[in-house]
Amino acid sequence: MAKYMAEPYKIKVVEPIAMKTPEQLAAAIEEAGYNTFLLKSKDVYIDLLTDSGTTAMSDNQWAGMMIGDEAYAGSNNFYNLEKTVQEIYGFKYVVPTHQGRGAENILSKICIKPGDYVPGNMYFTTTRAHQELAGATFEDVIIDEAHDSQNEHPFKGNIDLNKFQALIDRVGAERIPYICLAVTVNLAGGQPVSIKNMREVKQLAEKHGIKVMFDATRCVENAFFIKEREEGYQDKSIAEILKEMFSYADGATMSGKKDCLVNIGGFLALNDPDLYQKATQLVVLYEGMPSYGGLAGRDMEAMARGIRESVDYYYIKHRIEQIRYLGEKLDAAGVPIVKPIGGHAIFLDARKFLPHIPQDQFPAQMLAAQLYKISGVRSMERGIVSAGRNAVTGDHHYPKLELVRLTIPRRVYTYAHMDVVADAVIELYKKRDTIPGLKMVYEPPVLRFFTARFEPIK
Template identity: 45%
Template structure:
C-alpha cells in the first residue's frame, strides 16, 4: 500500500536519442558527467535524491541557523538518541565527511580495517589514512543467483584469517555496513551483528556500524530472522545499532534528507576526538557543515524512516522493480536488496571481458536507449577486487512510480535485444585516486584492434 501522496511535481522530458548519444560522448562515457537535465529516469543514486515529507519541509522553515548551540542540533541529538540509541552526536555535511571524522580518528599508517564489504568512499578514507581496507563477505555474497536471506553478512572466518596473518594489534577497526551496498544492498542479520560484536571484543577493536540504510536493514530482519518476526522496525533498529561502539551515517539515505550526516557514539574519549577533528574539517559541533534547516529536516527524517508504513512501501517498491525486470528476462542479482536493483552485466554481455567493463557498457546503453541513468559497481568502480559485474539502479525515496519503472524495464529489454551490437570500453583518462576513479574517469569504446587482440588472447 502506498504510504503517501504527491503535493509537488517536477516536469521531466526524454531527450532525443541523438541528443542522448551526443551527451554520452561529451561525458566521456561516464554517467557521473551527464547533465541531470539530459537524464529522464535518474537511478544513479538514492543518496540525497529523494523527496522530503511535508513535516520535513516545515522543519526547514523552523531551522535555527545559530553558529553555536543551535536548537536544530538539539532536535537531531534527540532523534538519534530515540531512534538509534546513542547520546553523543557529531554532525557532518554528509556521509563521507562523517567517515573522514571517524576513520581519521581511529586509523593510522599500517593499520587494517575489516568490513563486510567496503563501499567506494569508505575504502578511499581507509586508504587515505595509510591503512589497508580488507573485505570479509560471506561465501555466496558475490553470486547473483543464490537466494540466501542475509548475503550481506560479515564473514568471521575470513576476518580470523586476516587477523592470524597480520596480528590483532594491526586491526583496530571492524566495520559492518548495513545494508551491504557493495554486495547488492543485501541485509545483515542481527545474529551476525552479535557475532561481529563478539569478534571485535576478542581482538580489542572498535566496532563501527555504517548505518546509512539501517531502517531498510531492520525491515528485512523483521521479515527474514525468526527471532524478530513480531518486532517492529524501530525495535530491531535499536537492537542492532546498539551493538556497535560507534555509528557513521549519511543522512542522505535513511535520514531521508538531501544533505547531512553524523558520527554517533557513547564512548566519551572517541566522541571528544571526533568532535575536535570535526571542528577542523566540518564546522562547529552543533552544525557540522550543514545549514541549521538541513539539520532539522534530517532529525525529522530519521524518525520517519522507521515508520512501518514508509519502510514497507520503500522496500517493496524496490522489490517490484526487480520482479518486473526478472519477468522481462533481464539478468538481476537476487534477492533484491533494500535500496536498489542490481543488474548482472556479466550475464547481459558475456562476450565483453572484465577488462573492457561490461557493467559500464550496460550503464551507457541504458542511457543511450532510454535516458535511464544507473551506476557501475563492478571492475570499473572496484579495480583489483573480486566482485561480479553489476549495475546498480538505485531508487530515490518517495520519487518514482510504476510508470517510471515500466520505462526502465522497456529500456533494459531494448538493450538486451541489441546486446550483440554493444562493444566494451577502455579508460582514456584516470583521476589520481584509484579508489574513486569511477566518479570522474573518461572512457571510449574499444577500438576494433583492441577488441581483436582481446579475442585472440582469450583463444
C-alpha cells in the same frame, strides 16, 4: 486486487522531467565520455544514478526547515537531532557532518594508524578511500555467498567470522582498530546483515578489544529485512529492531542522504567519550562547530524529522516492494540481476548481460551508458571502474561482481516509472550482442568512477 502496494503518500509538488530524442541522448552520453556521472541532470529522463540526497522530503520536513536556528553554536536543531539519534538509534554522542564521507574521514583519522588493517563486509568506495588515506589496508571478510549474484542467501551481507578470526590471527588484534560493518551492503546488491551475525561479530570483536563501527547508511532497509526474514522478529517494530542492531555497535557513520530522508547531511555517532572528544576536535578543522558540522540548522531539523519518519513501517514496506516490482519484471524477462532483490536498487549482472565483453573493457560502464542512450534512464557502474587500482601494484582490482545499479530514490517515482525502466532494460537485453566494450581515455588518481572518461572500442 492491485498488483502492487499503492504509495503511502500523495503528491503535492511536481517537477517536469526531460524528454529527449534518440539523437540528443546519443550526443549527451558521448559528450559525457560514456560516464553517467558526467551527464547533465537536464538531459536525464528517469534518474536512477543514486538514492543519495535524491529523496523527496515530506511536508513535515519542509515545515521544519522554516524553524532553522542558524546560530553558529548551540543550535536548537542540533539538540533536536542529538535527541533523535539517541532515542531512535541509541548512541550517546552525535557529531554532525556535511554528509557521510565527512564522518568516514573523521572516524578514519581518530582510529587508524599507518599499518593498520580494517576488515569489512565488502568495501565501499569512499569508506575504503578514507581508510587507505589514513594508512590502513582494507580486508574483505564478507561471506562467500555475497560474491555470487545468483545465490539466494537471505543475509548475504553477513561477516564471515572465520575470515575475521583469521585476520586477527595473521596481523594481531592490536593492528585492527575496528571492524566496519555495513548495513546493508551496497556493492553486494543492497544485501542485509542478520541480527544474529551482528551479535556474533560484536562478541568476537569485544573478545579481542576491537571496536565495531557500523556504516549505517541504509540501516532502516536492513531492519525491514530482519523483520521479514529473521526468526523471532516478525512482531518487532522497525524502531525496536534498529535499537537492537545498534546495541552491537560502538559507533556508526551515517550518510543522512539515504535512510534519514534528506538531501544533504550526515553524522558520526559514538558511545566512547574519548573518541567523541577527538572527533569534536577534528570536526572543527574539517567541517564546522561540533553543534553544526557543516550543516545549516534547517538541514539538521529536516534530518531529525526524517529519521523519525523513516521508521514508519508502511513507508519502508512500500519502498522495498517498489524495488521488488522492478526486479521481478526484469527477472521474469530473463534479465540477469543480483538475487535476492536488495534494499535500495536493482543490480544488473553485467558479466551475464554482456558475456562477450572482458572485464578490462568495462562491461558495466558500457551497459549503463547504453541504457541511457536508448531510454534517458541514468544508472551507474559498480564493477571494475568503481573498484579502482591496487595502491601498491597499480593493477586494476578485479571484483567478482560486475554490476550496473538501478538505484531508486525515496518517494520520488511511481510504478509507471518502474515499468518504463523495465521495458528499456528488456529492450537492451534483446540486442545485447551488438554492444561493444570501452577503453578508458582519462583516469583520475582517486575514486575514478566519478570523473573517468571512456570511448567505445571499434
